[in-house]
Amino acid sequence: MHNFYKNKIIPPFIFLPLFISLSGCAWVHDEKPAIAETDIAQLRTPQIPKAAMQKWPGSDWWTDYHNPQLNALVAQALKDSPSIAVVQQRVEVAKAHIKMSEASDGPQVDFGADLERQKMSAEGVMGPFALDDPAAGTTGPWYTNGTFGLQGRYELDLWGKNRAHIQSALGVYQAKQAELAEARLLVSSAVVELYWDIQTYMALKQTLMDLREQETLIAKTDRQLYEQGVTSSIDDTSTSIRLAKIDEQIDVSKGRLRLLQTSLQAMLGMNAPAVHLTPVTLPEMKDSLPSVLGYELLARRPDLQAAHWYIEASLSAVDAAHAAFYPSINLMGFLQYDALHMSDLFRSSAQQMGAIAGLTLPVFDSGRLNANLGIVRANSNLSIASYNKAVVEAVSDVAKNASQVQTLSDENAHQQTVLDGSQHIYSLAQQHFSVGIISGAQVAKAKLPLLQEQAKKIQLQGEWISADIRLIRAVGGGYRAQNTETVHHG
Template identity: 55%
Template sequence: MKRSVIYSLCLPLSFLVAGCAPGHDTAAALSPTVPTARIETGLAAGQWPKNEWWKTFHDAQLDSLIAKALADAPDMQIARQRITLAEAQAKMAMAAGGPQMDFSADAERQKMSAEGLMGPFALTDPAAGTTGPWYTNGTFGLTAGWDLDLWGKNRAQVEARIGKVNAQKAELEQTRQILASSVARLYWDWQTQAAMESVVNAIKHEQQNIIAADRELYQQGITSSVEGVETDINASKSDERLAEIQGKKRAIEARLAALTSAPTVTLSPQPLPAVNTTLPASLGYELLARRPDLQEAHWYIEASISEVDAAKAAFYPDVNLMAFLQQDALHLSDLFRSSAQQMGLTAGLTLPVFDSGRLNANLDIAQAQSNLSVANYNKAVVEAVNQVTRAASEVETLMAKNQHQRQVEADAARVVALAQARFNAGIIAGSRVSEAKIPALQEQIAGLTLKGQYIDATLQLTSALGGGYHNG
C-alpha cells in the first residue's frame, strides 16, 4: 500500500523532469557592433543640432511650413496610428498574464432519454425526486482563472510588445525628421532661386542699358547694328534663365503643398543664412545615438530578445489556477436555494510532451528574427557613420568654396567701383559701367548657387546626425 502511494507521487514528478518536449541548440546570437549607448564623442550635450533645429534659422515662414507638415502629413498620421496599434497590442499582452473572472448564466429546457445514462430522470417518481422527462435546469455564477507564468513566458511577450511600442515611437520621430528636413531643403532651395531671380533681373536691367546705348550710337551713325547683336543674344539668354528659375520655383511650391497637405503655398523672399567658417569641434558618434532610425533598430533588437525568451519558456509546463462559485439546479424553482450552491478550486498543469517540432521551429524563428534585427542594426550604424562622414566632408568643401567665391565677388566689385569712378570722372560712357556690372552680377549668381548648396549640405548633415532626436 505504501509502495503504491510512493509510485503515485513520483509519477507526476517524472513527467515534470523528463516529459518536456526536447529542445535543441539554435543559431548563435549575433551581437551589435556598436551599441547605441556607447556611441559617443567629445561633442558637448545640447550642442548643434537641436531637436527643433529648424528654429535656429529664425524664419517664421519656415516654422509655419514645418509645423503644418508635421500636423497634417499622411506619413505622420500613419506613424501615429502605428504607435496606437502597438500600445493596444502591449496592453493586450499585459492583460493576458493577469487573473480573469467571468460571470455566466444559462437556462436549458431538455427532455431526458429513458434509455440513456440519465434514464432514471426520465421517469416521474416523487419518492426518488424525479419529475421527468422534461426539466428546465439553470446555472449562474463566477468563474476565475490565472496563469501563474512561472517561467516568464507572458512577461517576455509583454516586454517584446513594449519594445515594439518604443520602436514605433522612434519611427514616428524618424518620419518627423525626414519631413522637417524635406520641407527645409525645399524652402531654402526656393529662397535660393528667388535670390538668383533678383540678380538675373539686375543683369537684364544692365543689358537693357547697354542695348539702349548701342541703339542710340547706331541712330547717330557712330556704330553698326552688328555690334549690338551679342548683347541682344545675352538678353534673350537672361529671359530663358528667368523662365527656368520661375519654373523651378513653381515646382518647389507644388512639392511643398503636397508635403504640407495645403492647396497652394505662397512664399515671400527671405535672406539666405550666412555660411559658417567651421564645423563643431567633433563630429563622430555622439549624436548618432540620437538618430531615430538607430533607436528604432535598437528597440527591435530588445523586442526580438524578449521573443526568444518567450519561445524558450514555451518548453516548460504551464500552471493554471481555476476556481468557480455557482448555483446549479435541475429545476429553476430550486436555483436560488443554498443547497444548489457549488464551488471548486482546480490547479491545472499543461506539459508539452510531443509536438512534432513546433516549439523548436518557433524558437528557431524567434532566434533568426533576433539575429536579423541585430544585422539590420549593424548595417544601419555603418551607413549612418558613412552618411555623416560624407555630409561633413561636403559641408567643409562648400565652406571653403564659399570663402573663395566671396573673394572673387569682392574682386569683381572693385572692378565695378573702378568703372563707376571713371564714369563719374567722365572718362567712360555709362554703358561701360553696365558692362563691368554684368560679370560681377554673374559672380553673385555663382555665389548664390554655392551658398544654396552649402545650406542644403548642412541640412543633410543635420538629418544624418538625427536632427537632435532624443529618446524619452
C-alpha cells in the same frame, strides 16, 4: 530486466512522471546562437571636416534661422502631415498591445449564465430522469437546466513568459515612438529644405532679371550710338544670343520655383491655404557639427534608436519562446449555482464552488515549440543584422554629408574672392563714370561679371544650405531618446 518488471518489484508507470519531467527540461534543441550587435561606443567614426564643427542641433533646430515665416510652415506641416498621422496611429497600436500583454499576465474573472431545455433519453446514462416519478425526484422527460456564477483563472508566471511578452510589446512601443520622431524629422527637414530652395531660386531669379536689365541697357546704348553715327556698325546677333540665354535661365528658375512651391504645398496638405512666400536673405554659411562622433550617434538618430528597441523586443520574444518549454501552472476557481429545475436555481442547496490547480508540461508537440523558437530567434538575428547595417550607413551618411558641407564651404571661400574682385572692378568703373572717363554702358558692362558671380554665389549658398539640412537630418535633428529601463537578457 524482463523478470524485474515481470515480478512487479517496481511498476513501470512509476517512471512516467520522471520521464515527462526529463523530456520537458531537455526539449530545446539545435537553437541558433544570437549574432553579435555592433557596439557603437567602440565604433571608429570618420574625422569630421572643420567646416562642419560646432554644436549639436536642437530638437527645434529650424528656429535657429530666426525666420517666423519658416517656423509657421514647419508647425503647419508637423500638425497636418498624413505620414506623421500614419506613424502616430502605429504608436497607438503598439501602446494597445502593451495593455493587452499586461492584461494577459493578470487574473481573469468571468460571469457566466446559461439556460438549457432538454429531453432526457430513457435509454441513456440519465435514463431514470426520463421518467415522471416525483417520489423518486424525477419529473421527466423534459427539464430546464440553469447555471450562473463566477469563474476565475490565473496563470502563475514562474518562468517569466508573460513578463517577456510585456517587455517585447514595450520594446515595439519604444521603437514606434522613435519612428514617430524619425517621421517628424523627415517632414520638418523636407519643409525647411524646400523653403530655402524656394528662397534660393527667388534670389537667383532676381539676380538674373538684374543681369538682363544690364544687357538690355548695353544693347540700347549701342543702338543709340549707332543711330547717332558715333559707331559705324552694330551686331544685334550676339546681343540677342546673350539675352536669349538669360531668358532661358530665368525660365528655368521660374519652372523650378513652380515645382518647389507645389512640393511645399503638398507637404503642408492640399487643403492648406496657398503659400505666398516673402523673399528673405539667405543664411550665411556657418559651422554646424562637432568634430567627434562616437556613442552619441546612437541617441541622436531616431532610426538607430528604433532599430535598437526592435532588438530589445526581439530578445524578449526569444525569452518568451524559451519559457514556453517549461511547465505552466494554472489556478482556477468557480462559485456558481446549478439546478436541473429553474425553480431550484436560487436555492442555497444549488450552490457549488471549487478550486483547481492544473499543471501542463509539453512532452510531444511535433516540433511546434522548437519551430516557434527558431522563428523568433531568426527574427531577432534579423533585427540585430538590420541594426548593424543601419549603424554603418548612419556613420557613412554623416561623413558624406559633412564632407559635402566642407567642399561647398571651400568653394564658397574661393567664390567670395572672385566676387570681391568683381565688386572692386565694378566700383572702379563707377568712379570712372562719376568723373566722366567712361560711359554708363561701360559701367553696365563692368556690372555684368559681378551679377554673374553673384548668381554663382547664390547657387553655392543654396547648395550649402541643403547640404547643412541633410547633415542635421543625418545626425538625428536634435532627437533625444527617452530614458527607459534596459531589459537584460541572459
